Amino acid sequence: MGLRNLLTDAWSWLNYKPVMASTYDGRPHRALAPELQATWLPNDAVRRLAAYKLLAAYDSNQAGELATLAGNQAAAERREFGDPSTFVDTTLAHLLGKTQQIIVPGAEHAGDDGASPETAAAAAVQQRLRDWGEAELLPLRMQAAERRAVLLGDGLYLLAWDPEKGRVRLKTYDPGFYFPVLEDDADPGDYPCRIHLAWEIPEDSKRGLKARVRRITYEVGPVAPATRSNTDTSEQAGRHPILDEAGMQALGLGDRYVPEAGHIERTYPWAPGRPSRTTCYLTDAEWFLDDLRHGQSLDDLPLDKAHFRIRPDGEVLHRLDLHLDFIPLVHISNTVDDGEHFGQSTLAKVMQALDELAETDTDSARASATTGAPIIGLAGARAEVDRVTGRPKPLAVEPGTVFQLADGGRMDVLDTSGQLAELRARVEEIRERASVNARLPAVSLGTVDPSDVPSGYALQLSLGPLDSLVDSMRLARAHKYALLLKMVQRIHQAGQADGWATGEPIAARIVFGPHTPTDRTAILDEVVKGVTAGVLSLETGIRMLQDAGYPIEDAREEVRRILSRRDGAQTPRLVTPDVPKSDEGKQAV
Known part of the structure; x- marks a missing residue:
């Protein structure tokens, strides 16, 4: 009967757009993105990529242009004043807060008397992670990845060891390149065992390059014998097993074959007492579109047609053993995973x-x-005649224009100001x-006059929806950033970087700054009273001041300074001076 199907998925909120479901099978309109019709794309990724393209059009004020390409000619006059981008930027600012800081629990007590070795190790790891984050421009990378996550619903981080720089490199990718291979019966919280990063490279006629597809694959699999790079007679780069003197396949350095189990084991520096049977393989190759048959999806591209890329050190990237038992890629979802794996846009x-x-x-x-240049009707006016055509010339209304009206003539103006x-x-x-x-109160968007807010308590109540929004978004990211910092430690251990000891990585997390204005005077007074009365420790008070936005970079160092000055100046306790009520904001520790 030609009835359309009711599609319910992570992107069904866009079903009302004609360009998103222009056919009975739900495939988007060709005008939305011609590249989405490529045969190598997985069918389950088409709607996701179309949603990304549509959201990007809204963010760049091109929704009307996109609708025009889809056949809606009236959309060419559409006015777009940047409201979607404002919503995204506001949400991003509240999500990240003013600061982003790497915290290792226990590191703030490293300077205490009788501090344990674990505390000293936590402080050392915290400092190394902060140094790494500064070298890799971590706040800048987070801005790029998180803006994509807020706008599109997904963000992507990729970690890789750089032997020249001696540290882990951090890179962000567009989620449109992300194609995880998800098992049908897998738990939503499970990490995929195979992930593709793929995109299409257009034809370059000037350089004589054909259109091709590049695919970077990370796959976790059993540890295999050692291989080396070589090029066969057809100049096709590849990897081949290394043979020992007896003609048997040689094992990698530190690997051990277990005859009774029939597999190879490897001990990683982050788990010295737990041998592992798995490792991560990297494949980076290109295929010409002419070599791909219709129906070949991204996961089963023919390897005999692949052109493997070669790393600067000469290693062919065909199942290259990374000596990691995990995939060094972290996917950020904007919302809490509900089984779809992908997040949902703020819009x-x-x-x-x-x-x-x-x-x-x-x-x-x-x-x-029509209000600025109103429509005017004249009756009884004599219009000038064009001598060439013999037709009356149109009347022009300008400042200082005088019309001579006959008896009974009048002028009517169409008023559209109402x-x-x-x-x-x-x-x-x-x-x-x-x-x-969107749970973005008007006060967070900056559209409320501060003088209209009756009290700070009323302001706090109005920010309640924003608090719940930020809490849920940070909850969806908390374990992902903890995983990222864990991977950073492990890759440094695998690269044998200086200062990174072997052993289980220490748990670390990224703490976002406050997302709403705080009453710093009230918090300072609370800290002073709590520390003076002995119900709050000095460390806890310093942490509260950090959360309130005071410029304290290192809580442990701040505690050391306070104690040293207190002992040197013979000031045994924190004192709140008596000040006039008008100078409440000038209280000090």
């Missing part, structure tokens, strides 16, 4: 409101045109609805 719930807002802005622009006022009120109504549904 998902307000997409239709953003469309309505753009349409209302378009109507307001049209109404303002409609313009209603449209502007409608814009504010829709924007308020969108901010409520």
Whole structure:
């Protein structure tokens, strides 16, 4: 009967867009992204990539242009004033806070008397991770990856060892290149055992290069005998097993064959007492589109047609053993995983409101045109005649124009200022609805006059939805960043970097700064009273001041300074001076 199917998935909130479900099978319109029709793309990734393209169009004020390509000619006059980008940037700013700091629990007590070796090790790891984060521009990388996660729903980090720099390199990827191989019966929290990063490289006629597909594959599998790079007679790069003097396949350095189990074991530096049977293999290759048959998906591209890439040190990237028992790639989802593996964009719930807002802005622009240059009707005026055509010339209304009207003549002006006022009120109504549904209160968007807020308590209540939004987004990322820092430690151990001892990595996390304005005076007074009364430790008080936004970089060093000055100046306790009520903000420790 030609009925459309009801699609319910992680991107079904875009089903109302004609470009997202233009066919009965749910495949998007060709105008949305012609490359989505490529035969090598997995079918389950088409809608996800189409959603990414549509969200990117909204972020760059190109939604009207995209609708025009899909056949809606009226969308060419669409007004887009950057509201989606504002929502994304505001959410990102509140998510990350003012600061992002690497914290290892227990490191703040390293300077205490009788500190344990574990505490000293935690402080050393914390300092090394912070030095690494500074060298790799971690806050900048986080801004790039998290903005994609907030806008598109997903972000991507890739870690790789750089022997020249002697440290782990951090790189971000567009989630449109991310193609995990997910098992049908796998738990949503399980880490994929095979991940592809793939994209299409267009044809370059000037350089004589054909269109091709590049695929980078990370796969966890059993430890295999050692291999080396070589090139056969056909100049096709590859890897071949290394044979010993007896003609048997040689094992890698430190590997051990277990005859009774029939597998090879390897001991990694982060687990010296637990031999492992798995390792991660890296394959980086390209295929010409002409060599791919219709129906060959990304996961089963023919290896006999592959052109493997070669690393600068001469290693052929064909199942190269990375000597890691994990895939060094971290996927960030914007929302808590509910079984779809992928996250959901911040704009998902307000997409239709953003469309309505753009349409209302378009109507307001049209109404303002007729208000600024009103339509005028003249009766009894004599129009000048064009001597060439013999037709009356159109009348032009300019400042200082005088019309001579006959008896009974009149001038009527079409006043559209009332409609313009209603449209502007409608814009504010829709924007308020969108901010409520997106859990971004007007005060967080900067559209509220501070003088209109009756009290700080009322302001705190209005920020309640934003608090829950930020808490849920940070919860979805907490274990991912802990995993990233764990991988950083392990790869440094595998690369035998200086200062990184063997053993189980120490748990570390990234702490985001406060996302809302805090009453620093009240918190300072609370810390002073709590520390003075002995109900709060000095370390806890310093941590509270850090969370409130005070410029304290290292809590442990700050405690040491306070104690040293207190002992030297013979000030046995923290004192709150009596100050006038008007100088409450000048209290000091």
